[in-house]
Amino acid sequence: MLKVGIVGGTGYTGAELLRILVDHPDAEVAMITSRGEAGVAVDELFPSLRGRLDLKFTEPDTEQLAACDVVFFATPHNVAMNSVPELLKAGARVIDLSADFRIRDAKLWSEWYREEHVCPNLLEEAVYGLPEIFGDKLPQARLVACAGCYPTAIQLGFWPLLEQKLVDFNSLIASAASGVSGAGRQAKVNNLFTEVSENFKAYGVSGHRHMPEIDQGLSWAAGESVSAVFTPHLLPMIRGIHATLYAKLRDPAVAIDELQYLFEERFQNAPFVDVMPLGSHPETRSVKGSNKLRLALHRPPQSDMVVVLAAEDNLVKGASGQAIQCMNLMFGLEETAGLGAIAVLP
Structure with missing residues (x-):
C-alpha cells in the first residue's frame, strides 16, 4: 500500500486528490498539510469525506513528508520549487500539480511568472505529466510536473x-x-x-x-x-x-x-x-x-x-485525476486504479 502525502490540501485540487484516493485500492493518505488549517479535521473542511478519512491537517514537515512513498503538491506556483529539492534529496518522489516544473526553460518560466526559478537544475529532469504521451518515462521519474488543465x-x-x-x-x-x-x-x-x-x-x-x-x-x-x-x-x-x-x-x-x-x-x-x-x-x-x-x-x-x-x-483529468494516473504508472500499478468513476449526470 502506497503511503501518500499531500501538501496544500485545502484547495479544489487537494479536495479532489482526497476524494479519489480514499477509494484507491493501492494507496492511502498518510498526511495532508496546511499552515492555515493545521489541527483542523479534514472532514470539518470537507464534509463529503465524513466517515471516510480520519486525518487532521498538519504543518508541513519535510522529514514526515519524506517518509511517504509519494508527495503531491496541490499548491499555487512558487511553493513546490522551494520544497522539492529537499524532499528529493531525502528520497521522496514528487508529483507537482502546479506550474513550477512544467516549462523547461527557466528564463521563459520567469518571464511568465515574474520571479526567478529557485531550482532550474530540476526542470530538465522533471517528467511532464501527460501519461498518454510520456507514460513510458513515469516509472523512472523522481519528479513529475503534472500537465495543466x-x-x-x-x-x-x-x-x-x-x-x-x-x-x-x-x-x-x-x-x-x-x-x-x-x-x-x-x-x-x-x-x-x-x-x-x-x-x-x-x-x-x-x-x-x-x-x-x-x-x-x-x-x-x-x-x-x-x-x-x-x-x-x-x-x-x-x-x-x-x-x-x-x-x-x-x-x-x-x-x-x-x-x-x-x-x-x-x-x-x-x-x-x-x-x-x-x-x-x-x-x-x-x-x-x-x-x-x-x-x-x-x-x-x-x-x-x-x-x-x-x-x-x-479538476480531474485536468489536474488531480491525471496526477493519480501518473502515480499509478510511476509505481507499476494499473493505470486505471482508483480512477473508474463514471461522470455524474445530470
Whole structure:
C-alpha cells in the first residue's frame, strides 16, 4: 500500500486528490498539510469525506513528508520549487500539480511568472505529466510536473495531427472555456456568483500563463517550434473545460475518416481518452467527476480546416485525476486504479 502525502490540501485540487484516493485500492493518505488549517479535521473542511478519512491537517514537515512513498503538491506556483529539492534529496518522489516544473526553460518560466526559478537544475529532469504521451518515462521519474488543465485538452487534441505533420503549423487556434473552479478556491470579486452567473467572457487574450506550456507541448509533438493562438474563456459553471481546436490541413484531399482512424489508432491504448464517433459533440457534463477526455473530429464543408472538439473535467483529468494516473504508472500499478468513476449526470 502506497503511503501518500499531500501538501496544500485545502484547495479544489487537494479536495479532489482526497476524494479519489480514499477509494484507491493501492494507496492511502498518510498526511495532508496546511499552515492555515493545521489541527483542523479534514472532514470539518470537507464534509463529503465524513466517515471516510480520519486525518487532521498538519504543518508541513519535510522529514514526515519524506517518509511517504509519494508527495503531491496541490499548491499555487512558487511553493513546490522551494520544497522539492529537499524532499528529493531525502528520497521522496514528487508529483507537482502546479506550474513550477512544467516549462523547461527557466528564463521563459520567469518571464511568465515574474520571479526567478529557485531550482532550474530540476526542470530538465522533471517528467511532464501527460501519461498518454510520456507514460513510458513515469516509472523512472523522481519528479513529475503534472500537465495543466487547458494544456491537457489542447495538446492531446492537436497531438496526432502534429505528430504526423498533417496540418500547417502556423494555423493552430485553440478556443477554450473553463468553469470557475479553474481559478482556484480563493476569494476574488471576479469569481463571485453575481459576477459569473449568466455571463460568458474571454480573458487572458493578450497572454495567458498556459501559453508557453501549450506551445512547448505542441512543439514536442511536431518535432519543431510551434505556436498556437490560445483564447481562454470563463464559463458560468463550476467545473469542466471545452476546447474547440482548429488547424489547416496541408493536403485538403485527406478525408475525415482517415483522420478519425489516425486518432483512434493513436489513443487505442489510452484508457482515459475517448475518441468519439464522427459527428459527435462531447459535452462537459459527460465527463464531470471523471478522468475522461472526450475528443471528436469535424470537417466543415468546402473547407481545408479540421476541427477537434475536446471536453474534460478541469479538476480531474485536468489536474488531480491525471496526477493519480501518473502515480499509478510511476509505481507499476494499473493505470486505471482508483480512477473508474463514471461522470455524474445530470
